Amino acid sequence: xxxxxxxxxxxxxxxxxxxxxxxxxxxxxxxxxxxxxxxxxxxxxxxxxxxxxxxxxxxxxxxxxxxxxxxxxxxxxxxxxxxxxxxxxxxxxxxxxxxxxxxxxxxxxxxxxxxxxxx
Amino acid sequence: xxxxxxxxxxxxxxxxxxxxxxxxxxxxxxxxxxxxxxxxxxxxxxxxxxxxxxxxxxxxxxxxxxxxxxxxxxxxxxxxxxxxxxxxxxxxxxxxxxxxxxxxxxx
Numbered sequence: 001x002x003x004x005x006x007x008x009x010x011x012x013x014x015x016x017x018x019x020x021x022x023x024x025x026x027x028x029x030x031x032x033x034x035x036x037x038x039x040x041x042x043x044x045x046x047x048x049x050x051x052x053x054x055x056x057x058x059x060x061x062x063x064x065x066x067x068x069x070x071x072x073x074x075x076x077x078x079x080x081x082x083x084x085x086x087x088x089x090x091x092x093x094x095x096x097x098x099x100x101x102x103x104x105x106x107x108x109x110x111x112x113x114x115x116x117x118x119x
Numbered sequence: 120x121x122x123x124x125x126x127x128x129x130x131x132x133x134x135x136x137x138x139x140x141x142x143x144x145x146x147x148x149x150x151x152x153x154x155x156x157x158x159x160x161x162x163x164x165x166x167x168x169x170x171x172x173x174x175x176x177x178x179x180x181x182x183x184x185x186x187x188x189x190x191x192x193x194x195x196x197x198x199x200x201x202x203x204x205x206x207x208x209x210x211x212x213x214x215x216x217x218x219x220x221x222x223x224x225x226x
Binding site for chain 1: 120153155157162163164165168169174175206208210213214216217218219220
């Protein structure tokens with residue numbers, strides 16, 4: 001069965017950087033584009049970005065464009081979210097999400113990792 | 120950016136009743152609309168994709184309808200475990216967007 005495990009969250013000061021990881025198992029990771037979705041405390045869901053199956057194409061929400069970078073290592077079945085110039089409004093639970101087929105219907109989610117940006 | 124507006128914000132019903140949740144898009148999303156259920160402390164769960172298709176393992180009491188800009192999620196007879204927050208999501212255009220959610224609470 002599909003399993004997605006995020007790690008790397010924590011408390012970080014504004015302006016600093018943090019890298020999240022999402023380890024995947026139970027499916028052929030290299031065949032799927034992968035997404036990140038976040039949820040601020042008590043708020044709704046916000047799509048963060050996507051990386052294509054081979055890592056050659058990426059797309060981001062305007063709110064993180066130029067600050068966040070998604071990458072992947074298909075040999076390790078892992079995707080990453082590099083977050084730079086963090087702001088208080090980036091505080092959220094960050095989910096790794098796998099789409100159904102080649103759609104953007106998010107059939108599988110990780111448990112999420114909490115990032116808190118605070119001085 | 121396509122804005123999805125969900126209504127009502129909160130819906131108070133009793134077990135056994137029928138629930139109707141709405142999602143309206145600021146422009147056509149064709150039928151590329153999904154619904155998710157989220158319970159406290161849990162990741163979202165895909166219920167419906169492409170407006171009317173139930174995801175794997177989703178009970179038949181959940182159904183979706185609509186196209187273009189107006190969509191509905193119906194729960195035919197509420198079970199205690201259905202009380203949660205529901206989100207719609209479109210995948211027609213980048214960026215992918217979600218509605219703000221409808222909280223379904225026990226009356």
